[in-house]
Amino acid sequence: MSLPLPAWLHSLLPAAPAVDATERLRACGGALLGIAVTGFVTAWLLGPQAAVTLIAPMGASAVLLFAVPASPLAQPWSILGGNTVSAAIGVGCALLIPNVALAAAAAIFLAIGVMFALRCLHPPGGAAALTAVLGGPAVHTAGFGFALVPVALNSVLLLAVALVYNNLTGRRYPHAQRLAAAHPHQTADLVPTARLGFTVDDLQRALKDYNQVLDISADDLAELFVQTERQAYRRRVADTRCREIMSRDILTVEYATELGEAWRLMRSHGLQALPVVDRARRVIGIVTRSDFLHHADLLGHASLRARVHEFLRRTPHTHSDKHEVVGQIMSSPVKTATVATPIVDLVPWMADTGLHHVPVVDEERRIAGMVTQTDLVAALYETSLAGLKAA
Numbered sequence: 259m260s261l262p263l264p265a266w267l268h269s270l271l272p273a274a275p276a277v278d279a280t281e282r283l284r285a286c287g288g289a290l291l292g293i294a295v296t297g298f299v300t301a302w303l304l305g306p307q308a309a310v311t312l313i314a315p316m317g318a319s320a321v322l323l324f325a326v327p328a329s330p331l332a333q334p335w336s337i338l339g340g341n342t343v344s345a346a347i348g349v350g351c352a353l354l355i356p357n358v359a360l361a362a363a364a365a366i367f368l369a370i371g372v373m374f375a376l377r378c379l380h381p382p383g384g385a386a387a388l389t390a391v392l393g394g395p396a397v398h399t400a401g402f403g404f405a406l407v408p409v410a411l412n413s414v415l416l417l418a419v420a421l422v423y424n425n426l427t428g429r430r431y432p433h434a435q436r437l438a439a440a441h442p443h444q445t446a447d448l449v450p451t452a453r454l455g456f457t458v459d460d461l462q463r464a465l466k467d468y469n470q471v472l473d474i475s476a477d478d479l480a481e482l483f484v485q486t487e488r489q490a491y492r493r494r495v496a497d498t499r500c501r502e503i504m505s506r507d508i509l510t511v512e513y514a515t516e517l518g519e520a521w522r523l524m525r526s527h528g529l530q531a532l533p534v535v536d537r538a539r540r541v542i543g544i545v546t547r548s549d550f551l552h553h554a555d556l557l558g559h560a561s562l563r564a565r566v567h568e569f570l571r572r573t574p575h576t577h578s579d580k581h582e583v584v585g586q587i588m589s590s591p592v593k594t595a596t597v598a599t600p601i602v603d604l605v606p607w608m609a610d611t612g613l614h615h616v617p618v619v620d621e622e623r624r625i626a627g628m629v630t631q632t633d634l635v636a637a638l639y640e641t642s643l644a645g646l647k648a649a
Contacts, residue, residue: 284427288324292419293317299415300408309396310404313389315341316412318382323420328433329473331380334417340380341413344369346405348390352398362391379471433475500604501597503637504618504627510535511545513585520545520584531615531628534588539624541617543590553587594619597626601637608634 275282297312304311319341322332330336348365355361369387373379386409390397397404424431461480465472472479510533511520520532524547534543594617595604607613608631618627 284429285325288420288423288427289320291423292320292324292416295419296412296415300411303411304407308408310393310400310408313386313408313412315382315385315389315409316416318385319380319413319416322380322382323416324423326473327420327424327429327431328475328478330433330475331473332433334421334432336378336380337382337417338410338413339376339378340373340383341386342405342410343372343376343378344380344383344387345390345409346402347372348387349397349402349404351387352391353401358391362388365391433478498601498637498641499597500595500599500601500618500627500629503601503633504597504629505633506627508533508625508628510539510625511584512536513542513583513588515584517550517582517584517587521550532584533592533617533625533628534584534590535625538622541592541594541619541623541625543585543588544592544615544617545584545588546615549587549589592617594623595629596620601629601634604629604634605638 293312293316296316301308301311319337322329323337326332344365347368351361351365351368355364365387366384369383370379373383390404393404400407421431458476458480461476461483465476465479474482509523509527509529511523513534513536515534523529524532531544531546533541534545536542593607593613597618597620599618604616607616614631616629617625618629620626
């Protein structure tokens with residue numbers, strides 16, 4: 259039994275792009291600017307005697323460069339190499355094959371094959387090859403020079419606009435592959451959140467088995483998978499916020515607190531870190547035991563205890579270079595969470611970047627509490643245990 263025509267037609271429509279009106283306007287504005295600059299500058303450089311100044315494939319290139327700048331098909335080598343090489347192939351086919359239809363088919367066949375080989379696959383390149391075959395006397399007279407002017411020239415100008423415009427409007431371009439996150443301890447191990455679930459090698463093998471060109475880079479695809487997993491986990495622990503697991507009775511110090519006093523607080527209360535706040539109790543930094551050890555320059559010193567005491571003791575010299583107060587050794591700026599931050603958001607901070615303590619602030623950035631790795635592990639364990647019991 260066939261579907262009603264309206265439903266059948268509806269099934270052919272792709273899903274609506276998951277972008278807002280601002281992003282759509284950004285893409286349209288970039289294409290407008292890119293084509294305008296490319297056309298005007300090319301005409302100015304070539305002069306009024308030029309037979310061709312702007313070729314139609316630039317419109318398709320503009321769609322890729324400004325609407326999907328993260329696409330592997332929209333990267334600089336793709337547009338420059340794909341358009342130029344394909345145009346040269348089209349010219350060659352037009353000169354060698356008298357039949358226009360056969361020349362056009364051969365041009366597209368060869369253009370796609372060469373773009374694959376040179377790793378510059380760019381869909382408008384096929385249009386550039388076809389334009390070279392069907393362009394008429396003006397194009398045929400230019401011969402292989404057509405591949406350079408206007409094709410390569412148009413591509414360079416459009417690419418230059420894309421480089422500036424995309425970055426100014428918050429889009430990373432060129433969209434190079436991101437390297438895997440470095441381990442904070444500079445070892446060969448993967449960061450903790452990358453040790454479970456799929457790996458980059460798993461993804462590469464899956465893509466090889468899929469055996470089709472995807473209009474998304476492998477690192478972006480991996481990031482989407484990670485974000486999807488995180489969203490799914492967030493949904494399961496959506497009700498658990500920092501306010502529920504944080505320590506609230508927090509000892510703090512101020513910028514001018516003497517090092518000896520801060521060290522005494524940490525020793526007497528068994529703390530590893532102290533938030534540094536201003537007089538309004540807004541968080542301005544954090545001081546940890548590691549900060550003390552680092553600034554005391556303990557490496558290679560014969561007496562650890564003597565060196566610590568020497569570092570903490572206040573000197574009578576007003577203009578001494580020695581650190582005297584917390585503000586001189588604290589880490590700032592400091593990464594903070596809000597009381598409403600889902601605890602799942604803290605996992606990559608603590609697991610991958612080496613944070614052990616995250617100050618929690620209210621709407622006015624005043625200290626409200628602290629979440630430690632221990633707090634997070636306990637909360638995640640309880641949440642997982644509750645989920646297992648419910649199942």
